[in-house]
Amino acid sequence: MKILLEEIMELAILSGEVLLKNGAETYRVEETMAHVAKACGAAKVESFVIPTGVFLTVNDDSGRSITTMRRVKNRTINLDRIAKVNELSRRLVDRRIDRKDAYGILKHIARERTGFSLAPSMIAAGFVGGGTAVLQNAGVYETLGAFAAAASVRYLAHIVSRLHGVQFTFEFLGGMVAALVGVILHDMLPAIGRDAVIIGGIMPLVPGVAITNAIRDVIAGDLLSGLSRGLEAALTSVAVAMGVVIVLATHSW
Template sequence: MEMERQETYDIMAVCLLAGKIMLQSGAETYRVEDTMMRIAASFGAHQSHPYVTPTGILFSVEGTEPTKTKLIRIIERTTDLEKVASVNGISRKISAGEFTIEEAYKELKKISESGSPYSLWVHVLAAAISSGCFLIMFRGSWGDFFPAFVTGGLGFLSLLYFHQLVPIKFFSEFSASLLIGLQALFFVSTGIGGELDKIIIGSVMPLVPGLLITNAVRDLMAGHLISGLAKGADAFLTAFAIGAGIAVTFSFL
């Protein structure tokens, strides 16, 4: 009986760790719940009930008395689809019987403790290049590519810096968009840039919560109303922060 209880706890630990990694990395709510149930079923816990929200995971397993239930909080959320794919890969191997509980937990722990495979400057460079490319996509001129490149890169760098300074998303996104607007205004006023609106639009695109909006819609369509509405509200606040920062910039005109 004691061994069965301990095995149940081990299964729950693996499922909760997998769910935590996926939720923190930007996975949809229904995908997290489905993965947790599949892992539990593969280890013999067929009566599992995960309940996932953007800020926490509640997981319960039946079959032993009393019923086991655990709760974990989710504080930080980011976008790292590579980790989501890695957890899905481990889940498939568990379903195929290639991992024991201990091996699966060790592999998931490695993923959880691993940082981003790309350095800070690679992220900033990618944001800068994408800003310039978005400007061209929105029919901007090639002469504005460099201003958008610089503005988008510095804006994304300031987002990361302000978020470390004050871990409040609204503040960091507002500050970053304000800085983007001021930089774009500087480039246009000095004659280096031509179209202020195109430079701003291209530069703020790395800040736009595209994945968050997509996940909100997908969760709503899958019937996860609380998670869908919460993620939608989060995306709205991000969009409002970006718009407010740019609006402050235009007040200087």
């Protein structure tokens, strides 16, 4: 029974770790770990999740328990992985898959490379920026400028991730890049509205998911996680704003 309990713990906490690393809500991480552990035979499960760590205690029928935690340093938004882990937990609960197979699949989900390559990502970011400019009643040139600014920000994200840079460094530099594109285009063609280009360029940096999760956690009573996510979103907004303000202030001189 000792080995079984340890295997249950490893599977459950790995599922929580993958979810938290990829942007899942606090309640989803806690519930998924509990469902996975109980589906594997745990008698009692207690979990506690904060944005930087996962804590889990699993008990068996004899009363023996194991407690462990996982530190989560790097977080991103990957809804594909979240969906795959959720589906895996449902299959486990419905007895459509056994524990060992589930662990192998979960390890694969944690390691696999998902998402799009650089070029499609830049194009998608460009459409986000261009679409935002259109919503501001921007003209053709402003829309194209916002497309270029947002695509440039996405390229910068790729460079910073390759260098293992800090998240807030990228957001600060991203704000600067978006502002630089807007300022340069406006200086070259004064008819191009600088503000529309900058706003469209920084749109991929807006922490919409973080804000949504923060509000969701606070409403659900997960105050520590909600406040932490809210503070992270606020710092992201400040970093982007500082990058834009520095460029605009320097240009005005």
